[in-house]
Each structure stands twice: as structure tokens, then as C-alpha cells.
Amino acid sequence: MTGKFITFEGPDGAGKTSVLSELVAKLAPKLGDKLVMTREPGGNAISESIRQVILDVKNTAMDPRTEALLFAAARRQHIVETIRPALSANKIVFCDRFVDSSVAYQGAGREIGTTEVYDMNLFATEGLVPDLTLYFDVPSEVGLNRIWEHRSDEVNRLDKDALEFHIRVREAYLQQKELFAERIVTIDATQPFEAVVADALLAIKTRYPELG
Numbered sequence: 001m002t003g004k005f006i007t008f009e010g011p012d013g014a015g016k017t018s019v020l021s022e023l024v025a026k027l028a029p030k031l032g033d034k035l036v037m038t039r040e041p042g043g044n045a046i047s048e049s050i051r052q053v054i055l056d057v058k059n060t061a062m063d064p065r066t067e068a069l070l071f072a073a074a075r076r077q078h079i080v081e082t083i084r085p086a087l088s089a090n091k092i093v094f095c096d097r098f099v100d101s102s103v104a105y106q107g108a109g110r111e112i113g114t115t116e117v118y119d120m121n122l123f124a125t126e127g128l129v130p131d132l133t134l135y136f137d138v139p140s141e142v143g144l145n146r147i148w149e150h151r152s153d154e155v156n157r158l159d160k161d162a163l164e165f166h167i168r169v170r171e172a173y174l175q176q177k178e179l180f181a182e183r184i185v186t187i188d189a190t191q192p193f194e195a196v197v198a199d200a201l202l203a204i205k206t207r208y209p210e211l212g
Contacts, residue, residue, distance in 0.1 A: 003086060003091045004132070005083065005128070006132045011138060011143050012169075014143055019136065023197065023204070027211060030211075031211065038082055038093065040078060041054055042074070047075075050074040053070060068107075068110070075099070075125065079124070083128070100176055102121055103176060104169045104173045109168050136196070137189055140170050142190060
């Protein structure tokens, strides 16, 4: 594979998806169809179907391990059908969430074990690791307030978890940032939107000047 795999991570309410869309708008004129934007869970028909099951607000009885396995299943299909073919075609893949999310949300948030979730995902990914990860950091209270203020009409099942859940998620992200410091670049997501976009774009161009 000769492409570049860049992932976007962060707790709920960090604004990473909005930033990602803005970055695509800025880079697409130069990169054209070499730039692929995708998301997890999702990215193709099968993975999007699994996404609907995971996020459905009616599925409150879902067991935490079932949830983790569904994320891994969606990820496997995403890799096989979308990510690896794009990388093999020398494309730049921007992905909204990847394994770091599972470690944080299911491993720490659901308290089923960050190591266990990471190891389980090794089977799904066959060792595929992002070349660069932008982590958008925001305090849990701030992120949840943003969710309820700005997108209360599209809140999903995971958004409804208690504050303590989201605090565990953020703490796990911060731990991963220390463990994988060469891969993960932290962006202060409490800044104004334009500043967050600028920092994210700088991080990408610093690592890959040819994308600028």
C-alpha cells in the first residue's frame, strides 16, 4: 500500500466531523479524487447497516461486548471494501474514527478493557494502523453541552450515556495519546472553529508537505 491513512478522533462534541468536512473542502481542489473521506462505523453498505444497529436509540439492551464486536465487524468490512483498495490506489484516506475510538468508548467507556478491545481489533484490522491521527480534545462537560445545544435532533444511543462514561472515554484517549505519541497529534478543540481547522490543516501539512 502506498497511500496515506489519516484518522480523526475525539470525544463526543469535539467537532471533529465538522472540521473534517472543512479540511476536505480546502484540500479537494488540489487532491481531487485522490482524497477519500469515509467514516466509522460505516463507509460502505454493509458497514452502514451495522452502524444503524449500533446507534439505534431503541437498542438499549445491547451488551457492551456485542457493541464492541459490531464495531469490529463494521471496521473489518470497511477495511476490506473501502480503506485498503483506496490506499493501494495511492489515495489519501481521511477517516472519521478508527480503532482508537473502540479502545476509548468500548474498552474504557463500557469498562470491558482497553487491552482486550485493542487485541480484538488486531484480528479485524490485520495490523492496519493509521499513518497519522488527529485527536480533537475537549473536556467532557463541554462536549456534552455542545451535543445537546447544537444537535439535539440527531442524538444517538451513545450520546445518551452518563457524564462518567464520557469522562472515561476522554481519559482513555489521553492515555493513547501518550502511548502513540508519534502517530497522534492533539488539537485543542475548545478554540474557535476557524482556529481548530487551521491547527488541523497545519498538522497535516507539517507531516505531509506535499498535501499543502
